[in-house]
Amino acid sequence: MTLLSVNLNAVAQLRNRRDLPWPSVTGLARVVLDAGASGITVHPRPDERHIRRTDVxxxxxxxxxxxxxxxxxIEGYPSPEFFALIEEVNPQQVTLVPDEPGQATSDHGWDFHSKGPLLTSVVQMLKGEGRRISLFCDPDAGVDGVTVARASGADRIELYTGPYGSCHNDPDRAEYELAALAETARAAHAVGLGVNAGHDLTLANLPAFQAAVPDVAEASIGHAITADALLMGFPEAVRRYRAALGS
Structure with missing residues (x-):
């Protein structure tokens, strides 16, 4: 069973197009949680172009x-401002991503070898009672990458599934990407890391992903579930994604 965490960045970005309080980020958080989502994911960025500090x-x-x-x-790059926010909010999970401040969206995982000392320091700084640390991970990180990730003290990796998600019209490429994701997930489990996943997962591509990459603890889904909610409403979208994840 894979738990569903709904990423509300797209909701916040829609709200921010106008100086108005709707759509309500907290209001829709209630909707998706009442529909059975297991959690909420946000990625506040320095320019607050979608999720704002006040939303968090x-x-x-x-x-x-x-x-x-x-x-x-809560996802984010380990900056002093991010550290302060985490200490104030104390979320159950912190997902560290290697994004530049102005980056449009996450598009790569950590280079575990070059950033290993940084990540070890940051993980130890952020770990707290009941707080889990996850590291954004390229699909082809393999044994060497996840071994370094485990040595940092992290609890999980989050597989970056964007390359797989972009293969919606290329089944051969999708098969290749799934094989890489599966290998990295196996390596992570072998060294004692939990595995999350996220980025461009959809109702169409989740079944093949779930079959190829078993024992994923949690999937963070935002863009696709928000797009589907425009057609079917958030409660129904959450129900369908939970069914696709087996949760």
Whole structure:
């Protein structure tokens, strides 16, 4: 069973097109959690082009008071501002990503070999009671990469599934990408790391992913589930994604 964490960045980005309080990030967090999502994911960026710092604080309060069993996953680059936010909010999971400040979206995992000392320092700084640390990981990181990731003290990796997600019209390439993801996932489990996944996972490509990459603990899905929600509403979209994930 793979748990579903709904990424609300796209909701926040839509809201930010106007100086208006809707669509409500916290309101839709309630909707997806009531529909059975296991948690909420956000990736606040320095320019606040989608999720704002105030959203993070509001979501933390919502989950703490009304959904104590739900998981809050905050993604971000390890900057001093990010450290301060994590200490203030204390989410259950922190996912570290190697994004540049102005990057449009996450598009690669950590170079574990060159950034190993940095990640070890950051992981130890961020680990707290009940707080899990996950590292964004390229699909082809393989044994060597996940071994370094494990040595940093991280609890999980998050497989970057973007290259697989982009193969919607190229089945041969999709098969290649799935093989790489499966190999890295196996290597991660072998060294004691949990495995998450995220980026461009859809109702169409999840079945093949789930079959090829078993024992994924959690999938963080934002863009696709938001696009589907425009057609079917968020409650139905959450139900369908949970079914595709076996949760």
């Amino acid at each position: 604080l509001d979501l933390a309060k919502l989950l703490r008071e009304d959904y104590p069993a739900a998981e809050f996953n």
